[in-house]
Amino acid sequence: MVSKTQPKVVPVVDLSDENLKPGTDAWLLACKQVQHALEEYSCFEAVYNKSTLEIHNSIFSAIKELCDLPLETKMQKASDRPFHHYFGQLPLNPRYETLGIQDPASLEGAQRFTSIMWPAGNDRFCESVHSFSKVVVELDQMVKRMVFDAYGVGRLYDSYKASTTYQLRCINYKSPLTNETTDLGLIPHTDKNFTSILHQNDVGGLQIKTKDGEWIEAAPSSPSSFLVLASDLFMAWSNNRISACEHQVVLKEKKARYSLALFSYIGDGVVQVPEEFVDDKHPLKYKPFGHFDYLRFYETDEEARKCKNPIKAYCGV
Numbered sequence: 001m002v003s004k005t006q007p008k009v010v011p012v013v014d015l016s017d018e019n020l021k022p023g024t025d026a027w028l029l030a031c032k033q034v035q036h037a038l039e040e041y042s043c044f045e046a047v048y049n050k051s052t053l054e055i056h057n058s059i060f061s062a063i064k065e066l067c068d069l070p071l072e073t074k075m076q077k078a079s080d081r082p083f084h085h086y087f088g089q090l091p092l093n094p095r096y097e098t099l100g101i102q103d104p105a106s107l108e109g110a111q112r113f114t115s116i117m118w119p120a121g122n123d124r125f126c127e128s129v130h131s132f133s134k135v136v137v138e139l140d141q142m143v144k145r146m147v148f149d150a151y152g153v154g155r156l157y158d159s160y161k162a163s164t165t166y167q168l169r170c171i172n173y174k175s176p177l178t179n180e181t182t183d184l185g186l187i188p189h190t191d192k193n194f195t196s197i198l199h200q201n202d203v204g205g206l207q208i209k210t211k212d213g214e215w216i217e218a219a220p221s222s223p224s225s226f227l228v229l230a231s232d233l234f235m236a237w238s239n240n241r242i243s244a245c246e247h248q249v250v251l252k253e254k255k256a257r258y259s260l261a262l263f264s265y266i267g268d269g270v271v272q273v274p275e276e277f278v279d280d281k282h283p284l285k286y287k288p289f290g291h292f293d294y295l296r297f298y299e300t301d302e303e304a305r306k307c308k309n310p311i312k313a314y315c316g317v
């Protein structure tokens, strides 16, 4: 008899329940689900209905308006931080362009970026970015707290939270101009931040690589769905308990695709593996390092960009 194995799918965890509070049984169960999904898939789909259909529609019309601005406007410098600038017209990813908004969940951050792109103001854009980012930052904080609790390092969560900063990347994959235009949206990669939370419009294309090396679709099940990915920093911080999620974008539909990525960074201080993650079976794998120093290394060192595991090359023991 031929044995049929279940097709792999991205795990889904519903985090919408208002009563999901630390210490409750529901919280402990969700902690275990999140931990298991991250250990097995390095990602999961979070359903979070505090992000409503109205927020979803308003952020995508805002992003379209941003991407329709002239190239010189989009290329203006909007942040001094590494990897926060405009990317586009890249030979490896010709259809991809992205702009980064620093500190998007604070009103000042959203206003600062808006006034650079629209000196005469654009309140609707600013409001859309701010409302969307506030909800997604809340989701990110909830997920991190669950991971810290699941591994018994909850005592470190508050200082971790205080040193976290965010960037919202607004991404556009341009419509193909001819039939020959590539369907490659974004080459396989891992992100260089701690977590990435991705949200897309109705045009699919995101794929993640499983432990067996198989690419599977990561299609959200609703407008309140987000894909939470572990990135390089998560892998280093957890001493390899959780791997960085390899992902890519393949554009099968002949349409423009818009997506959003909330990236989290450890802006202050040193990233260090908690002592709870180190024992005889799990020797220390990473030396303490600064997150932005790692980004600068990756940005300026061409060899680093070619290597399979740049975080290991940077601070591996």
Ligand SMILES: O=C(O)CCC(=O)C(=O)O
Residues within 6 Å of the ligand: 098, 169, 171, 186, 191, 198, 200, 206, 247, 249, 259, 260, 261
């Ligand atoms: O567009 C997406 O869904 C993914 C974007 C992404 O992986 C990135 O910008 O690093």
Ligand SMILES: [Fe+2]
Residues within 6 Å of the ligand: 189, 190, 191, 196, 247
């Ligand atoms: Fe990515």
